[in-house]
Amino acid sequence: xxxxxGFETGLKLWSVNSGAWRxxxxxxxxxxxYDYLEIYAVPGTSDTIPLWRELRIPVVIHAAHFKHGFxxxxxxRASDNLRIYDEMRRFADELEARHIIFHGxxxxxxxxxxxxxxxxGEGRALIENKPAITRNDGRILECRGSTPEEIRVVMxxxxxxxxxxxxxxxxxxxxxxxxxxxxxxxxxxxxxxxYHLADMMDVSQLIDDHTLxxxxxxxxxxxxxxILPPGAMVTIETNRSRQxxxxxxxxELQVVASxxxxxxxxxxSHQPHKTQHG
Numbered sequence: 001x002x003x004x005x006g007f008e009t010g011l012k013l014w015s016v017n018s019g020a021w022r023x024x025x026x027x028x029x030x031x032x033x034y035d036y037l038e039i040y041a042v043p044g045t046s047d048t049i050p051l052w053r054e055l056r057i058p059v060v061i062h063a064a065h066f067k068h069g070f071x072x073x074x075x076x077r078a079s080d081n082l083r084i085y086d087e088m089r090r091f092a093d094e095l096e097a098r099h100i101i102f103h104g105x106x107x108x109x110x111x112x113x114x115x116x117x118x119x120x121g122e123g124r125a126l127i128e129n130k131p132a133i134t135r136n137d138g139r140i141l142e143c144r145g146s147t148p149e150e151i152r153v154v155m156x157x158x159x160x161x162x163x164x165x166x167x168x169x170x171x172x173x174x175x176x177x178x179x180x181x182x183x184x185x186x187x188x189x190x191x192x193x194x195y196h197l198a199d200m201m202d203v204s205q206l207i208d209d210h211t212l213x214x215x216x217x218x219x220x221x222x223x224x225x226x227i228l229p230p231g232a233m234v235t236i237e238t239n240r241s242r243q244x245x246x247x248x249x250x251x252e253l254q255v256v257a258s259x260x261x262x263x264x265x266x267x268x269s270h271q272p273h274k275t276q277h278g
Contacts, residue, residue: 006260007228008035010060010194010235011249015045015052015091022051024246029057033253036060038101038235041091043068043084049094059095060194060235063088065103067136072116073108073144085120092124099194100124101163104145104154106134113144114157125160126193127151131168132175135207146172148186155190164188165196165237166224167208175206184227194233197224197256210239213252220255225262 011034013021028034036058043064052059063085064070070084071077092100102125104113117125129151130143145151146168155162164187173183180203199216201209213236228234234256240248 006230007256008231008233009253009256010034010036010038010233011246012038012040012062012235012237014040015042015048018048018051020244021246022055025057026055028246028250029055033250036098036233038062038237039091039095040064041088043070043087046087046090049091053095059092059097060099060101060233061088061092061095061097062101063103066106066141070103071105071108072102072113073105073110075108075112078116081116082120085122089122097124099126099161099163101126101128101194103128104130104143104150106141106143108144110144110150110153114154117154117160118158122160125158126163127154127158127160128163128165128196129168129172129187130165131171131206131208133206147176148183148190151187151190161193162187162190163194163196164190164192164227165208166227167198167200167210167218168196170200170203170218171206171208174204181223184223188227192232194235195228196235196237197228198236198238210237212238212240212248213255220259221262224259228259228263230260230263 011025013025025037038060039052040062041064070081072081088100100122102117104110130145132143132146134141134143169183169187170180173180199211199213199218201211201216203217236252
């Protein structure tokens with residue numbers, strides 16, 4: 001349940017952020033300015049679990065991805081994926097996480113992603129959509145899960161839920177030559193359990209850049225209020241310039257508040273559509 005009657009807003013941190021940002025996260029949570037933490041669980045950092053547990057903040061876990069050796073799209077990574085998942089599961093179990101978010105992987109095949117994710121038997125799993133391509137160490141990588149068709153393959157085999165990353169969907173729409181609004185509408189038919197939100201420096205870009213909300217070029221009022229239903233879980237997933245403060249996150253929450261106001265106004269003016277997201 002959201003604290004302000006609007007969105008249920010989440011702060012994204014990594015498990016290694018156990019210093020100033022962790023202390024700031026607790027301070028802001030006690031001020032009731034956000035609702036949950038989304039923690040990217042870096043492999044090999046399970047020793048930080050007690051630090052996060054003592055905060056007593058509701059948690060969602062984001063599983064490691066290809067940059068940390070976890071790639072569900074590649075059959076040859078299956079044994080390593082199981083080893084890394086075991087630590088992700090420990091994070092989720094000990095922090096009583098509601099969800100574990102997974103990426104579809106890079107290169108490989110979406111059918112392999114579905115097969116390996118199903119094999120984990122993880123009832124808290126959400127599959128997240130991705131841009132069609134990403135960049136890593138100067139290389140361009142193909143991402144699995146950039147289209148509704150690929151996400152459907154995973155959801156049907158695994159029986160999992162869905163996390164709609166809005167900038168990822170916009171970048172994928174640009175790459176595939178699909179209108180952005182159509183891509184978002186098609187993904188929304190999966191009734192997302194969660195959403196990721198960030199700005200973009202260029203609305204036509206192909207690779208997401210996690211720009212701070214309000215610092216980029218996205219016109220949120222153009223389509224996002226119709227995508228985010230009131231009460232939705234929305235993680236703000238942006239890059240921050242300060243290592244000692246979450247003041248930028250506090251400012252972003254004002255952008256989210258304005259989005260909720262727009263969503264409510266739109267819902268009141270289009271009453272027959274209020275229940276389309278469940």
